[in-house]
Amino acid sequence: MVALIKYNWRIYLKSHKYILPIFILIINMVVTYTLRPIDITGTFIFSACLLFFVMAWMGYTYFDAEQNTSEEILILKSKNYTQYLLSKILMLQFFGVLLSLFSTIIGITCGGFLYPLTIVDIVSILIIHIVFSNIGVVFGMFFQPRIISNTKTSRLLIFLLIIVSIFKEQIVKEVVLSKFIIWILPPINMFTEIFLHLHHFSLIRLLVPIITMAVYTVFEAALLVTIMKKRLY
Template identity: 25%
Template sequence: MRSLMTYHLISYIKSYNYVAPMSFFIIILVVNYAIYPNPVLASYGVTSIYLYIIAAWITVRFFHTEDPVQQQITMLHAKNEMRYFCSKYVTASSFVVLLALISTSYPIVFGMFSKNPTVLEVTVGFFTHFLLGLVAVTVSVLFSRIILVKKINSWLGLSLVLVISIVSLGVEPLLPGYWKYILIVFPPVSELALLMNDPLDSTRLLLIYLWIFLYAAVMVGLFAILYRHKKKFS
């Protein structure tokens, strides 16, 4: 697994596919804290949504680093397709950890907050960034060319999921009757961002964390089902 992850990482670095999303991420982070002082939790809530979008962008490009022929060759060397995809997932998730650490530490190092954040606030900030990034990874893979053939369907579908998940709380009151329950199929991004305020509702926050973790697990399972189905009928 480690050798596969190293290979994926080197291939991605050589592709330069990370330049655009990482540059955008740094610019947004700097602009977000350009005016200070800033509230701790609310600021983390905003930058976690930025990371959610950037992580989705990075993941799609990361899973498209290899062309289809090279991907098949790598799978043969891996000797197991699920091992290959697991190594991809873990490597993509490591990018999320890095972005979460940068997002959490940047305003602390440069004194952008209105007060010194507590250990709890920093911990909540990191896990909020990480979990939203993780769910972005799992959702984005469903819209990669591994599942969808046409690139336009990949980007349009992913963009729709990202937008709806971010604005779901605003859309819910507009939906009639049972239609609002359709929002359950989208990750609870807006619910989590709304909780990032003082006073912190720790119980509800932990429930949302659990919901996101389970959602990510379901998306991984769905990917495995869709991939096997596609392979069977291709």
């Protein structure tokens, strides 16, 4: 598994598919942190949502980074297609962890906050970014060409569903019946419901949303692997 992750890492870095989404992430961070004063919970939840979008984008384009012939050879060598797929997911999630660290460090060093940052805030910010990035990776992979062959449709769907996922709470308030449909989308709205109107984060309040997101990520990864195994070339 480790060898597969390292191989996928090298291939992905050579593809340069990460440059544009990271560039957009940085531009948004510059704009966000130049506006003072900075609200701690609202600003960092927005930052995590942006990272969710970026990682979903990277997950969507990820499987184009490797040629089919090279992939077939690697699958034959690994002799385990499930392990091969999991190595791809874990590699990109590791990339997301690095971007989470980057986003957290840049954010907390900018200063200009309405209230002093606490250690709990910093730990919470990092955890939230990692959770959002992990779930974004797998979510984006559901819209790749091997699952949805029509590129225009897949791009429209992923953009629309990302927006709906982020603003799920507001949508449900306006259209109550929508909750019976959009509940299946990533539950990132749990964080906005809990923290958006608070001044600081709380590790205790984070517990339920994190467990929910972790279970959701495992479930969607298992579903993705099942679908991909059926779509193998």
